[in-house]
Amino acid sequence: MYHEPVKNLELARLFNEMARLLEVQNESVFRVRAYARAAQTLETLAESVEAVAARGELGKLQGIGRDLAAKIEEYLATRRIAQLEELRRGLPPTFLTLLEIRGLGPKTAKLLYDRLGADSVERLLALAESGEILRVPGIAEKTRTNLLKAIALWKAGRARTLLATAREIAAQVGRALAAEGGVDRVEVAGSLRRMRETVKDIDILVTSTEPARVIKTFVALPSVLEVAAQGDTKASVRHAAGLRVDLRVVEPEAFGAALQYFTGSKDHNVRIRELARRHGLSVSEYGVFDEKTGARVAGKTEEEVYGALGLPWIPPELRENAGEIEAARAGRLPTLVAGAAIRGDLHAHTDWSDGHHTLEELVAAAQARDYEYIVVSDHSKSATVAHGLDVDRLEAQIATLRALQPRYRIRILASTECDILADGTLDFPDEVLRKLDVVLAAVHSRFTLPRDAMTARIVRALANPYVNILAHPTGRLLGEREPYDVDLDGVFDAARAHGKAVEINASAARLDLNDVHARRAAELGVPVAISTDTHWLANLDNLPLGLGVARRAWIGPAQVVNALPAADLLAWAHRGRPGVRA
C-alpha cells in the first residue's frame, strides 16, 4: 500500500504467503509461525530492509535468523525466493484466496481442493450451491450454509472500516448496552484501542454480574444484522455498518487480564505469554497464574498483569510487537504525546476556501476547546476546486483575521495551505508568504509525477525559507487513493536540513503521515505537526485520531510543534526567514 519503504512490505507479503502455503501443506505450526512473525517484523520496520541488509544486521531483527535472513538477501539480490516458487508450484495461484473466507481455514480448504478441486472462491461457491461439498467427510448442511454466507460477505467486499467510523459505532453500542442495565463497566479493546488506522472488527469488553442478560441484550440490539456466534460469556454479531462486533463479559477480578488480552495485538500477546513462561507464569484472559501452584497472581488491572512479568504498563498504541517489549524490559518506553499537550490546531479551513463555516465560527469553536492558538490555513489560488485564495483575497483574510483578534482569547494565526506546483515552486510569492504567521505547503495536483520528480518537487518546496510544515505528505486517502510515489526518506532528510515539520494529518480518511512513516520521520529528527485539516467544525474532534498515529509512532510531546506555546511556535516558524536570527 505504501511506496516507501517498498521492499519491507513486498517482503512481508511474500513471507506471509510462504507461511500460508506451509500451513496448507501441513507444516509444523512453529515453522509457519516463524514465517508469519518475520513478516510482521518487516511490516513494522520503519527503516528500509535494504539498509539493514547493507549493514549485515538482518539476523538482529526480531524473529529473523540465519535461514530467513538468507531468504531476504536472496530476494534483494534476485527479486526471487526459490523456496516460495517451489511452494507455489503445488497449488493454483487463486487457491490462497479461499483462506480469506471466514470460517474456512487451511485444513478444510486443502481438503476441498484435494477432494473436489476447489481452487478458487468461484469454484467453491459452485460446489457449495450444488451441494457437492456435502460429499466431503466432516462437511454437513450447517457448514454448507455458513460457507455460502461467508462467500457472500467476502464478495460484498471486506474493506476495513475507518478508525473514526469504528470509534463511533463502538461508542453507540457501548451506550446502548449501558442503557439496558446489568452492565457495570464497558471498555473498547482490540485494534480500535490500539488506534490502528482501519479496523476489521470491534471488540467490546464489559463486566457484569448478569452475563446472560448482557449477551441477550447485545444480540438483540437494533443495529445487529446477524448473530455469528453466541455463548455464555461471548457473542459475535454483524453490525448494520458491515463490520463484526465481538462482546465479551468478564469478571471484575479478571478485567485487567481480559482487557490486556483482548487489546492485543496477537503478536504482542504471544510475546507476553512467552515471557511469562520463562518466569514460571501463565497468562490468559483470566489472569496471570503461577504454573506450579495455579494461584492467580494478577488480573484486576493491566498494570498488575504487566507488573507480574516485571514490566511497566505498555500503552496500547505500542502493542504491536515492534520493539515495545524490549523497550519495556530495558525501562526505555517512550513518553507518548497526549491530548493535554496539544496547544493548538495547525491546519483548518473556513468558507473563504472549501471550509463550511465562517472564520468567526472556526475561531470560536477552537477557543471553546481551550486551545492557545488556531491556524487559519485556507487553500491557495491553484486549488481552484477548493476556491483557493489569490493574493488579494489572502491579504483581505489576513486583515479580517487581525481585526477579529481583540475579541478573542485564543491567538488567531494567519496561514495558508499553499499549493506546491509541479516544479516545486509555491503558489504564493515570498513577499506574500512573509506576511503569514505560519506557512503550510502541500501537493494537490499532478499526483502521478515519477518518483524522482515528485521527491525533487517537495524537497524544493521545503527549501523555501517561509515554508514551515509539509501537509499530508503522501496524499493518500484511505480506501480511495494510493499515496503518490515519493522517496520519503529524501523528504525527511530535506525537512531536517531546513528545520521543517511534517504533518500528521488527522482527518479520518487521511491519517497522513501514517504510523510507520511518522515513526521514521521522528527517528530522523524531523518534528511533526498533529493537525485536523478541519473543514467542518466537528472535524476539530478528529485530533485524537492524529494523536493515535503519533503515539503509534512512539512520538513524545517534545517532537510535536503544536505542543509548543504560541511564542515558541512563532519563533520556530520564523527562524529560517531572511533577516531573522536563528
Added chain:
DNA sequence: GCCGTTTTCGGCCCGACTGTTTTCAGTCG
C-alpha cells in the same frame, strides 16, 4: 524456523465456540 536470566536442543500462548464428532479438530482472536 527461531531462540536462550533454568536451555545451542527442546521447547515454542491460551481459551471459546462451532460443527461434527461420540471425544475432538478446526478456526478464530
